[in-house]
Amino acid sequence: MSPTPITEMTDRARAIFRLVVEGYLESGQPVGSKTLAGGSGLNLSPASIRSVLAELEQRGLLAAPHTSAGRMPTDTGLRLFVDAMMQVAEPTDHERAAIRQRLDEKGPIEQALEEASALLSDLSGAAGMVMVPAREPRLAQVSLTALDANRVLAILVAEDGQVENRILTLPVEAMGTSLEQASNFLTARARGRTLAEAARSVAAEIASERSALDEASRDLVARGIATWTEDSAKRPVLIVRGQAKLLDEMALGDIERVRSLLDDLESKQSVASLLERAREAEATRIFIGSENRLFSLSGSSVIAAPYRDREGRVVGVLGVIGPTRLNYARVVPMVDFTARQLGKRIGQMEQS
Structure with missing residues (x-):
């Protein structure tokens, strides 16, 4: 289903949709009309809010997992939010310093790549991934x-x-x-x-x-x-760190989804093929849930960005994989910043 253009939504519908998505991304739980009416500043009755929620559900932007539960965004809804409504939060000075420090540590390129994967996992609370380019000898x-x-x-x-x-x-x-x-x-x-x-x-x-x-x-x-x-196009090496962070309490409530995601990660060549789609991107790419066949069963999202050598050539891709309720506004610029810092580190190694 194609996302509803943001211009076709009323101001009220946009406000309620944003609150539902942000509430879901923060808690991982459906958001109900009573919650929205209580502390959102909408000045609307629960009945009015329910009417708008029903409209958004008909548009395919929200879904109700249970009859009496609140709403949560569909993959289509998340795509609309990410593309048209999300306001990214740049990495803090502390996060930037931590990324620079860990990637600037002396050692072989393999160590920097391992650090990048672990770093993304630590900062995002999900699994970090780095696709290592095939290195050819002279x-x-x-x-x-x-x-x-x-x-x-x-x-x-x-x-x-x-x-x-x-x-x-x-x-x-x-x-x-x-x-x-x-x-x-x-x-x-x-x-x-x-x-x-x-x-x-x-x-x-x-x-x-x-x-x-x-x-x-x-x-x-x-x-x-x-x-x-x-x-010479050898199979790329994929470094994945932080799989255990995918096993949080909410994820364990849907153990089949978690098992499916971990199985996907074991098939590293398939994941690497997905990351290859980010190689030609100028900016960070976001793959949400069922938009990609690989993660359609596990309902997972991937945020990925290419990293380059000192001549500007793309040599690999790094990113984060986790549930669709990832904090996109925070993780997207973090992945982008890490990719740029890793590229600088590779450039320094090539000069030395």
Whole structure:
């Protein structure tokens, strides 16, 4: 169901809708008409409020979990609130200082990523997630050896001494000199570069016909580079911290939802696929409940933002996952600030 445009709601309906959503996000419980009439400053009778609540329910923005209970926002209602009504609360000076301090601690990049995940969990009260980019070593040598008429063994030697073997399925018509020429060509262009960087350079040189390769070697290199480029997109590593915080008293009242959420988190590749959708976003993205198939059963929300290296390239995504009653106004800017600080930390590590 498409969210009702905010302009189609009366001032009274907007005020009551906001109070219901904010009350639910604070308590995790449905909000009733008596509560709204008692301390909200609406100056409306419970009967008048109930009439507006019924209208908002018909619009698909609110739902009543039980006949005698109050209302709570639907996923559609939460989306409307987040997109059109929410006023974000920037991280406090104390929170900013805590984020900077923990991410500035000396250590390897892996430690900074672990800290970012744990930090988001601590500050949000939910589970923190960081998707770690696949890190490619810089190459020192590339060697190609024919296995049979259709397969080539590529041996990649990194500057740090690591050796990786990859088998390429290629229709090799001319072995011998073509393989030797292709190996020398690749080593010269790949030395000191990552595989992805070498692939771009080699592809550009071949496309511009500046290479001195013969036709057989050129075809071999082009096919090999295409295969490597696809293969280099290794499965990202997902660091999740704070799962235990999802098991609060209210969550335990719906143990099936909690179990479903924890199962989703165990399937890290699926979660990483969802986070990939935030890679191209300029700002923090919010995925609410049933809007994404992965968390439709557990009724969970994800707030995610990309983090970048010192050249501005997106290298990963971090975020928070928890129940749909997350404090979006507080968590969204917190995730955004953490992503920017992690990017600065990565930039400092790359320079040193």
